[in-house]
């Protein structure tokens with residue numbers, strides 16, 4: 840019987856040994872020091888790319904405490920719409936990433 844597949848262990852695709860890992864994309868095998876998930880760093884880079892692309896959208900509108908309340912209400916409504924838009928985009932990106940990965 841092989842070593843039990845504990846949640847904190849992963850079978851190394853390079854040497855076939857069980858190795859502890861921290862669920863990080865760049866975790867390396869304890870035995871041969873190869874990447875436990877060869878696709879990990881690429882996936883992480885894609886996630887960072889997605890965030891860079893989304894951040895300017897979040898910063899589109901700012902609500903100042905000094906704004907009169909009708910303007911603040913309007914801005915909250917606009918920002919709510921933006922958030923919904925970003926959430927929809929994020930979901931699409933996620934689906935594309937999962938299907939492509």
Ligand SMILES: [Zn+2]
Nearest residue numbers: 851854868871
């Ligand atoms: Zn290994």
